[in-house]
Every structure is written in structure tokens, then in C-alpha cells.
Amino acid sequence: MKISYNWLRELTGVEWAPAELRERLTLRGLEVEGLEEAGGDSVFEIAVLSNRPDWLSHLGVAREVGVMTGRDVALPTPEPKKLDGQATAFTSVDVQANDLCPRFTARVVRGVKIAPSPAWLAERLQAMGLRPINNVADITNFVMLELGQPLHAFDLDKLNESRLVVRRALADEQLKTLDGVERKLDAGMLVIADAARAVAVAGVMGGAETEISDATENVLIECAYFDPASVRRTSRALGLQTDASDRFERGVDYEGQLRAQARTVALITELAGGAATEDAIDIYPRRIAPPTVSLRFDRVRALTDLDVPPREAIRILDALGFKLIEGGANGSGGGTRAIESSDRQPGSSARFAAPTWRTDVTLEEDLVEEVARHFGYEKIADALPASTNIGEHRAHEGQRRAARRALADSGFDEAISFSFIDAAHDERFELSPGLVAEGAAGRAPGRARVAGSGRDRRRDRSRPRGCAARAGLLRSQGRARSRGRCDEARAARVRRVGGAPPARGAVGTSVVR
Amino acid sequence: MTSEIKEHELLLEEVREAHKRDFAPFVKFRNLEPHDLMLDDLKTALKDVEAARTLGTGKKSKLSTLMKSIGRVPLDERAEFGQRAIALNNQIIEDYQLAQAHLKLEIGYRTLELERLDVTLPGRRPRRGHLHPITLVRQRLEDIFVSMGYAVEDGPEIETDFYNFTALNIPPDHPARSVQDTFYTSDGYALRSQTSTVQVHAMQRRRPPLRVVAPGRVFRRDTPDATHNPMFFQIEGLVVDRGITMAHLKGTVTEFLRRTFGAGTRTRFRPSYFPFTEPSAEFDFTCFKCGGRGCALCKGSGWIELGGSGMVHPNVLRAVGIDPEEFSGFAFGFGIDRMCGLMYSLDDIRLLFENDVRFLEQFN
Ligand SMILES: [Zn+2]
Numbered sequence: 047m048k049i050s051y052n053w054l055r056e057l058t059g060v061e062w063a064p065a066e067l068r069e070r071l072t073l074r075g076l077e078v079e080g081l082e083e084a085g086g087d088s089v090f091e092i093a094v095l096s097n098r099p100d101w102l103s104h105l106g107v108a109r110e111v112g113v114m115t116g117r118d119v120a121l122p123t124p125e126p127k128k129l130d131g132q133a134t135a136f137t138s139v140d141v142q143a144n145d146l147c148p149r150f151t152a153r154v155v156r157g158v159k160i161a162p163s164p165a166w167l168a169e170r171l172q173a174m175g176l177r178p179i180n181n182v183a184d185i186t187n188f189v190m191l192e193l194g195q196p197l198h199a200f201d202l203d204k205l206n207e208s209r210l211v212v213r214r215a216l217a218d219e220q221l222k223t224l225d226g227v228e229r230k231l232d233a234g235m236l237v238i239a240d241a242a243r244a245v246a247v248a249g250v251m252g253g254a255e256t257e258i259s260d261a262t263e264n265v266l267i268e269c270a271y272f273d274p275a276s277v278r279r280t281s282r283a284l285g286l287q288t289d290a291s292d293r294f295e296r297g298v299d300y301e302g303q304l305r306a307q308a309r310t311v312a313l314i315t316e317l318a319g320g321a322a323t324e325d326a327i328d329i330y331p332r333r334i335a336p337p338t339v340s341l342r343f344d345r346v347r348a349l350t351d352l353d354v355p356p357r358e359a360i361r362i363l364d365a366l367g368f369k370l371i372e373g374g375a376n377g378s379g380g381g382t383r384a385i386e387s388s389d390r391q392p393g394s395s396a397r398f399a400a401p402t403w404r405t406d407v408t409l410e411e412d413l414v415e416e417v418a419r420h421f422g423y424e425k426i427a428d429a430l431p432a433s434t435n436i437g438e439h440r441a442h443e444g445q446r447r448a449a450r451r452a453l454a455d456s457g458f459d460e461a462i463s464f465s466f467i468d469a470a471h472d473e474r475f476e477l478s479p480g481l482v483a484e485g486a487a488g489r490a491p492g493r494a495r496v497a498g499s500g501r502d503r504r505r506d507r508s509r510p511r512g513c514a515a516r517a518g519l520l521r522s523q524g525r526a527r528s529r530g531r532c533d534e535a536r537a538a539r540v541r542r543v544g545g546a547p548p549a550r551g552a553v554g555t556s557v558v559r
Numbered sequence: 560m561t562s563e564i565k566e567h568e569l570l571l572e573e574v575r576e577a578h579k580r581d582f583a584p585f586v587k588f589r590n591l592e593p594h595d596l597m598l599d600d601l602k603t604a605l606k607d608v609e610a611a612r613t614l615g616t617g618k619k620s621k622l623s624t625l626m627k628s629i630g631r632v633p634l635d636e637r638a639e640f641g642q643r644a645i646a647l648n649n650q651i652i653e654d655y656q657l658a659q660a661h662l663k664l665e666i667g668y669r670t671l672e673l674e675r676l677d678v679t680l681p682g683r684r685p686r687r688g689h690l691h692p693i694t695l696v697r698q699r700l701e702d703i704f705v706s707m708g709y710a711v712e713d714g715p716e717i718e719t720d721f722y723n724f725t726a727l728n729i730p731p732d733h734p735a736r737s738v739q740d741t742f743y744t745s746d747g748y749a750l751r752s753q754t755s756t757v758q759v760h761a762m763q764r765r766r767p768p769l770r771v772v773a774p775g776r777v778f779r780r781d782t783p784d785a786t787h788n789p790m791f792f793q794i795e796g797l798v799v800d801r802g803i804t805m806a807h808l809k810g811t812v813t814e815f816l817r818r819t820f821g822a823g824t825r826t827r828f829r830p831s832y833f834p835f836t837e838p839s840a841e842f843d844f845t846c847f848k849c850g851g852r853g854c855a856l857c858k859g860s861g862w863i864e865l866g867g868s869g870m871v872h873p874n875v876l877r878a879v880g881i882d883p884e885e886f887s888g889f890a891f892g893f894g895i896d897r898m899c900g901l902m903y904s905l906d907d908i909r910l911l912f913e914n915d916v917r918f919l920e921q922f923n
Contacts, residue, residue: 072829073827073829073830074830075829075830075831075832077829095831095832096734096832097832098832275732278732278734282737347804348802348804348887349804349805349838349870349887350804350805350806350838350870351804351805351806351807352805406832409837409873411837411838411870411872411873412837414837414838415830415837415838415839418805418838419830419838423805423827423828423829423830423840424827424828426805426806426809426828427806427809427810428806428809428810428813428814428826429804429806429807429809429810430807430810430811430814431770431798431800431803431807431810431811432649433649433653433707433708433770434768435708435709435710435768435769435770436656436660436708437657437660437704437705437706437707437708437709437710438705438710438711439664439701439705439711440711440712440713443701443711444664444667444668444671445671447668447698448668448671450690450694451668451690453688454687454688454689454690455687455688456688457686457687457688458688459688459689459691459914459916459919459920460688460689460690460691460694460919461691461914461919462691462693462694462911462912462914463912463914464789464790464912465716465750465776465778465790
């Protein structure tokens with residue numbers, strides 16, 4: 047994920063130089079893999095952890111910076127230049143698959159003028175690795191990078207009956223996506239449709255026929271929360287991975303749609319003109335409740351050895367967006383502000399509601415990690431656990447080493463080869479009876495075929511071990527021979543043969559001469 | 560009062576110094592340092608260690624006197640002094656235990672070798688062969704961990720869904736379970752995708768306190784390139800006991816890296832995510848080539864990334880019937896192939912399994 051230093055500075059007021067910020071982010075789990083200077087800005091390449099989709103936005107990274115600096119993130123307040131009418135006067139939305147689409151919002155901007163984006167917007171997108179298209183499309187991308195919510199802009203006048211239906215695809219339904227590819231949809235996939243046909247693969251990519259063009263006058267801005275597993279399945283099935291699907295399949299903030307949409311329509315009225323509807327259609331029949339998790343403050347020390355004062359633990363969690371709902375200052379609720387103004391000491395535990403953008407917090411240990419992470423892993427001391435255990439090698443390790451050394455002394459080079467053999471050799475090796483003991487699950491792994499795909503066809507069999515060892519050796523011997531070093535083509539492997547548990551393991555050697 | 564304090568403090572220092580002196584000849588065995596002693600020398604050394612241990616830790620030893628003196632220390636200092644005395648006591652006992660264990664092990668190997676030599680000699684003396692670099696690194700790592708009190712464990716390479724995923728807290732829809740990432744046999748078993756599976760077997764077999772280390776092969780559907788192979792070797796460490804913390808994890812990782820890359824090695828944690836640990840951390844160590852100043856090997860950062868680690872996830876402990884309120888544990892893992900690449904400066908780890916004789920004969 048590319049993150050702009052200037053953008054972060056606008057959101058957080060951070061004053062550390064890029065190199066220092068890089069170090070600090072890395073030590074908090076946002077590993078900065080690259081840092082490039084580009085047109086007066088510095089761009090961080092951040093390796094986003096798979097459980098932190100909220101870091102796929104500047105807001106998400108800014109929150110982490112805010113915990114470090116102790117300052118709140120300053121998001122711009124969306125203020126559309128011109129407002130006119132209710133959204134329901136221009137469109138309607140029918141969500142027929144609430145299970146795959148728990149929340150769907152739509153808002154309309156009428157009378158826009160499509161044109162290239164102003165330089166500041168085009169340059170910022172380019173620095174983030176995106177190609178500028180037109181002002182409306184660029185604004186939706188900009189807001190996605192800012193707030194982490196993928197949005198889609200439809201040309202309202204190209205939607206049959208000017209309305210949307212969110213439903214599963216019909217059998218044999220087809221859609222030409224924005225990239226110009228005609229795609230065949232499966233019946234389980236979620237689509238956004240108009241009165242007549244699918245107009246977008248939900249959460250993955252919009253359709254070509256309803257996209258914004260130079261002639262577009264009225265736009266519908268859609269922003270939704272789709273079921274992550276459904277988006278992942280669809281994206282895999284279509285072989286189509288997009289910035290939107292990356293975010294949806296890992297989980298976006300289910301309370302962030304209206305804000306992102308307001309920001310988008312405000313920017314549209316500012317940069318492309320037109321009037322936004324006063325409200326948005328918001329179909330959110332079952333409110334999603336964030337999980338609540340308790341933290342006993344002494345568990346931080348018990349697991350990490352860090353001595354974090356409860357006040358500091360609460361401060362960190364609050365800055366990360368956790369809501370204190372119980373405990374903290376001896377049972378008085380009311381959030382951190384209340385605690386700071388109070389002289390009372392925090393109690394021994396507190397209960398928090400997870401932020402709506404966090405999909406990864408369900409247990410006390412998750413809170414311990416958050417507290418320890420921002421208090422600083424670098425403060426963890428080096429200690430060795432007191433031991434009552436006596437070290438021991440595996441059974442027969444002495445013999446194994448002796449066998450290896452004996453073979454080496456006799457001129458053999460030890461070989462280690464893949465545990466797979468070419469399927470072409472499959473019938474050329476036969477196991478000696480009794481060589482393979484019972485396998486992992488009480489049955490011989492023997493000839494189990496490893497489900498293969500094209501790119502590793504050459505290794506598509508899990509070998510019967512003795513056989514594969516020999517096949518591997520034959521292959522390397524063949525290679526040595528072909529180089530005219532026949533005399534040196536001796537190799538040996540010393541290895542447990544068969545899938546037997548260690549207690550029943552045997553030492554086997556395969557020798558090729 | 561003052562003279563009393565001096566007395567037990569003096570005694571502690573005296574014991575520490577005496578141990579340093581008496582144990583000096585055996586340090587090389589304890590730390591598995593290279594030596595050129597013959598079999599008979601080793602047998603003598605074993606007798607000497609046993610004798611020194613009796614003198615140094617027996618009923619009439621100064622150490623024994625020290626331990627008895629704890630009870631007479633003034634109350635306000637007793638706890639603190641007692642801790643130091645017990646730590647010293649444990650260290651001395653561990654020193655002797657390790658030195659003895661290593662000597663016994665080596666005497667065992669040498670005896671076997673002698674027997675073999677009797678059979679093969681006299682005869683044509685062939686070209687000397689070579690052990691595979693993976694074996695060399697793996698044996699070295701195993702020896703280090705055994706000396707730190709770990710039992711080396713082994714586990715199946717073909718695993719059920721339970722061991723490879725479920726018990727490791729990897730949810731049913733996790734991408735790691737997909738056929739794009741994991742090899743499956745036609746009858747539905749997975750080729751293990753990490754040695755963490757051995758954690759589960761080990762915790763089922765041994766109850767805490769336990770410390771095990773598990774080296775072995777793992778399999779992932781990666782297209783081979785200079786830094787990836789579809790099969791590679793990992794080593795996994797696991798400690799479960801009462802009161803285990805991340806400080807113990809960090810200390811342990813630092814200790815084994817010091818024994819591998821030198822006493823000046825430092826480590827650092829970076830927060831990370833693994834389904835089977837919480838909190839989780841990746842660990843880096845100071846570059847052994849430039850000492851942390853920055854060079855080509857460490858890409859100028861001074862740090863080398865090595866592996867993943869963390870506190871064993873409570874769901875993993877529960878999956879094997881260990882109460883996370885009573886016990887805690889840490890786990891760490893890293894690639895032996897990667898370590899091999901670092902130690903032998905390999906540009907391309909695909910060479911490891913090509914078994915080209917010209918490659919293999921470079922190592923000893
Ligand atoms: Zn370096």
C-alpha cells in the first residue's frame with residue numbers, strides 16, 4: 047500500500063521527518079518496505095498485515111500515527127457546495143440479498159460537468175500508483191485512498207428506470223466490466239443491477255455500459271458493505287482482483303459508508319459542479335454491533351512483561367478507536383476524557399467496544415497486543431525462562447549422525463531432494479513390502495496424489511518416501527553423469543522412511559552408485 | 560547488622576568466583592565449542608566434570624552453605640537476595656548438567672565411529688564426501704537448543720486438517736487453506752505448511768512445563784525462484800509454562816542468535832500477525848556482516864529479518880486442553896534454508912535441492 051507523507055501530515059500534523067516516521071511505523075507493525083521521493087512528497091510502501099484492512103487507507107495509517115503523537119486525526123468536514131432534493135426523488139434501491147449486502151447507500155449529484163481532474167488530484171493519484179481518468183472517477187479513488195471505502199459512480203441516466211437492485215446473479219447472466227472484458231457470472235455471485243440487467247459485480251468491478259463518460263450529467267454514488275467471504279469467492283472465481291475487492295474481502299468499516307459518500311459528493315460539487323441530494327438512501331436493516339472485549343490490566347504484564355499503567359493502556363485503546371464502555375475509573379464510564387479529569391485510579395479491568403473498522407479483535411489477548419504494540423515492543427527486556435527441562439535430541443540422533451559421517455567418510459555427498467517426483471516416474475518405483483509404516487492418519491500415505499495444477503506438474507505426486515528419495519538421487523546422479531563426473535556421482539540420504547511417528551521411525555539410506 | 564550483610568554477600572561472590580574457576584575447563588563442552596580432544600580425553604573429562612559437580616554442588620559445598628544462609632538474611636533483603644542465590648544455584652547446576660549431557664552424547668558418537676572404522680579399515684581410502692548444508696545448519700541449531708533445555712521433536716509431514724489448520728486457529732475460509740497455497744493429497748490430507756503443527760502434537764504428548772524444538776520439511780505452493788521453493792525446512796520452538804512472557808521469548812531468540820552469529824548480536828521485535836500467536840512479533844537481528852551499520856546483505860538497514868514468533872494463542876492452548884489462565888507459552892519459527900542462505904551467502908536457494916555435486920562439495 048502506497049502512503050503519502052504529505053497526506054499523512056495533513057491528517058495528523060506529524061512533524062517527524064520521513065525517515066524517522068518510517069522507523070516508528072515499522073516498530074508499530076506497519077512495515078515500511080520502501081520510501082521514495084516524488085515531486086515534493088515522500089511515498090511509503092507499507093506491507094499491510096493481512097488482519098488490518100483498515101491500513102489500506104490514509105485514515106487507517108493516520109490513526110496509528112495519532113496514537114504515537116497523542117493528537118487526534120483531523121478529517122476534513124464534507125460540505126457540498128450545493129444541495130437540492132431528496133435522494134428518493136431521483137432513484138430507488140432494492141436490496142434482495144441482505145445476507146451478502148448488509149448495508150447499501152446511494153446518493154445522487156445532478157448537473158455535473160465531466161472533465162480531467164485538477165493537477166493536485168491527478169498528481170496525488172499518480173503518486174499513489176493510480177492512473178487519473180476523469181474528475182468523478184478520480185474523486186471516488188481519492189476517497190477510497192483517504193478513508194478506505196471503495197465507492198462506485200454510475201451514470202444515473204444509463205440505469206434502466208434509474209434504480210438499483212442488489213441481488214444474486216441469474217444463471218448465465220453476463221456483464222461487460224470496466225476493463226472491457228465480457229464476463230460470465232455464476233448464480234451465487236452478488237451483482238448490482240438496474241431494472242433490466244447487472245451493472246456491476248458487487249465489490250469487485252463496475253460495468254462498462256453504465257460508467258461515467260464525458261456526456262454524463264447525473265451521477266449515482268454507491269457505497270456499501272459487502273460480505274467479505276462472498277467478495278473473495280467472486281473475485282477468485284472471476285480471476286479479477288481489484289483495489290475494491292482487496293478491501294471488501296478483508297472487511298471495510300461498516301459504519302463508514304455515509305461519511306465516505308458525503309466526502310465524495312462534496313468533492314464532486316466542488317470540482318465537477320452540480321447539486322448533491324440532501325440525503326442518501328441507506329439500507330441497513332440489521333445494525334452490526336461491534337464486539338465488546340474485557341481487559342484485565344494485569345494481563346498485559348502477564349503476557350508481555352511490560353509494565354503499562356492502566357491509564358496509558360486506556361489512552362492507547364481510546365486513540366485507536368476503542369470505546370470504553372465499562373470499568374476503567376473504578377466503574378465510572380464516560381471515556382478517557384472523564385478518567386483524565388478524575389483523580390481516581392483506574393480499576394483492575396475495563397470493557398471496550400471494538401472499532402467498527404477492526405475485524406480482528408475478539409479476545410482479551412487482542413487488546414493486550416494493541417496496548418503492547420503502542421507502548422513499544424522495543425521496551426520488552428531479554429530474559430531467559432527458568433528451566434526444569436533437560437534438553438534431549440531425537441531418538442537415534444546419535445546413529446543418524448554417525449551414519450551420515452560414515453557415509454561422508456566413504457566418499458558420499460549427502461543429498462536432499464524434493465518430496466515430490468515427476469508423475470512420469472510414477473510407475474517405475476515400487477515400494478518394498480513393509481517399508482512404509484502407517485501414515486499420518488493411520489493409513490499409508492503411499493501413492494497419494496497431490497492435487498496438481500499446471501505450474502507444478504513436475505512435482506505432482508507426493509512420493510512414497512523411499513522411492514522419491516531414490517528418484518531424487520537418480521536425477522542428481524544423471525546430472526553429474528551428464529557433466530562427465532561419473533566417478534563422483536555418489537550421493538546418500540539418511541532419512542526416516544514412511545510417515546511413521548518418531549517413536550516408530552526407522553533410519554533408511556538410499557544409496558545410488 | 561552491617562557485618563552480617565557483608566557476610567552473605569561475600570559468600571555469594573565467593574561461590575560465583577569459585578564456580579567460574581572450577582568450571583572453566585568444561586565451558587567448551589557446555590557451549591559445544593569446537594575442540595580436538597580424543598575419545599579417551601573425553602572420557603577423562605566426563606569423570607572430571609562429575610567429580611567437580613559433586614565438589615561444587617554437593618552437601619558440603621560452599622553453594623550448599625549459601626543456600627542454607629538465605630534463611631538468616633534480614634527479612635527486608637531476604638527475598639531479593641534469595642532470588643539471586645537461587646539464580647546462581649540454577650545456573651551452576653545447569654552448567655554441569657549441560658556439560659555432562661554433551662560429553663555423553665559426543666562419547667556416544669565417537670564410540671560408534673570407532674566401531675565403524677574397525678570394519679572398514681584397511682581398504683582403499685575414497686574421496687571424502689560432504690554433508691548437506693541444511694544438515695550442517697540443522698545439527699548446529701539442534702545442538703544449541705538442546706543445550707538450552709529443549710527436546711527435539713518430530714512430526715508427520717502429511718497432516719490432517721485439524722493439525723495443519725484448525726488447531727492452529729486458522730479459520731475455515733482463510734486463504735492459506737486454499738489449493739493455491741497448500742498441497743493436498745487426493746484423499747484430502749494436507750502436506751504441512753508450517754512446522755507449527757508440531758506444537759500441537761507436542762502439547763498433546765507432553766504436558767507443561769515443556770520446551771521443544773521441531774525442525775523439518777514444510778510445503779507451500781510457491782513457484783520456485785531465488786528465494787522460494789515449494790518445499791523448504793523450518794524450525795519451530797515452543798515453551799509452555801506458568802508465567803511465560805514475551806520477555807522470555809525475546810531473551811530466548813537473542814540467546815540462540817548470539818550462539819549462532821556471535822555475542823554482539825542484538826534482536827528486535829516488530830508487531831506482526833499470525834493466526835496461532837497473540838500478541839505476535841517478527842524478529843530481526845543485527846546484521847552479522849556489518850554489525851548493524853548497514854551493508855548490501857541487510858539492504859542498508861543494519862537488520863536481518865529472520866522469522867515469526869509470539870505468545871501461543873489461547874485458542875491453540877485450548878485446542879490441546881491447556882488452560883490459558885494457568886499457563887502461557889511462546890512459539891517462534893524460521894526457515895533453516897534462509898539461515899543456510901545467510902550463513903553460506905547463497906544467492907539462490909534453489910541450489911539447495913538440485914544436489915549438484917559441485918555445489919555439495921563446497922560445504923564441510
Ligand atoms: Zn549489513
